[in-house]
Amino acid sequence: MIQSVCRFIYHRILGWKEEVTVPDFKKCIICAAPHTSNWDLFLGKLFINAVGRKSGFLMKKEWFFFPLGPIFRAMGGIPVYRSKRTSMVDQLIEKAKQAEEFHLAITPEGTRSANPDWKKGFYYIALGAELPIVLIGIDYQKKCITATKYLRPTGDIDKDMREIKLYFKDFKGKHPEKFVLGDL
Incomplete structure (x- = not known):
């Protein structure tokens, strides 16, 4: 039922399409x-x-905050306390290892503003929990969300981050001027 409603809104009302070729992993990090x-x-x-x-x-x-907090939690939201120095990466690694299924989407920019210094927490979670990283690109110009690549972190973060950033180079966000890849 939820899938049908979401499909109707996504395709019919909003006019978006998708291209998905990556496997439906039982556990993964979504970048x-x-x-x-x-x-x-x-x-x-x-x-x-x-x-x-x-x-x-x-x-x-x-x-x-109320009333959004309960809604976001019901949607699968996990609050991030950026002012505290918590071991969120370690906590998520443990949660992923213990879970039968685990799918967590993270935006590497960490903000909606232009940020050339992408956060690497998603990478370290995937590396520590031995999960694939599914790359999902949002393209407002083409009205298409694409998931055609995944990678398994090798531990060579510079090489892997370059490959990840190159995947996203042609996608156009809602505000393209706010998206930068930074150093490749």
């Missing part, structure tokens, strides 16, 4: 970019449900 608008979350959740997959997501804790 989603570009992230230039608050609409990316809702579009991404519609997409993931429309294609019959699951995903939680990280979001700064400031968004978890």
Whole structure:
């Protein structure tokens, strides 16, 4: 039922399409970019449900106020306390290892503003939990979300991050000027 409703909204009402060739892993980290608008979350959740997959997501804790907090948690949201020095990466590695299924979407830019210094927490979670990283690109110009590549982290973060960034180079966010790849 939820899949049908999401498919109807995503395809018929909004007019978006998808290209998905990656396997439906029981456990994975989803690296989603570009992230230039608050609409990316809702579009991404519609997409993931429309294609019959699951995903939680990280979001700064400031968004978890009433009445949005319970809604975001129900959607799979996990609040991130950026002011505290917690071992969130270690906690998520353990959670992934213990779970039978684990799908977590993370935006590597860590913000909707232009940020050439991508966060690497998603990479370290995947490396530590031995999970594949599924790359999902959002393209507002083509009205298409694409998931055609995944990689398994090798431990050579510079090489792997370059490959990840190159995957996203042609996608156009809602606000393309807010998306930068940084050093390749």
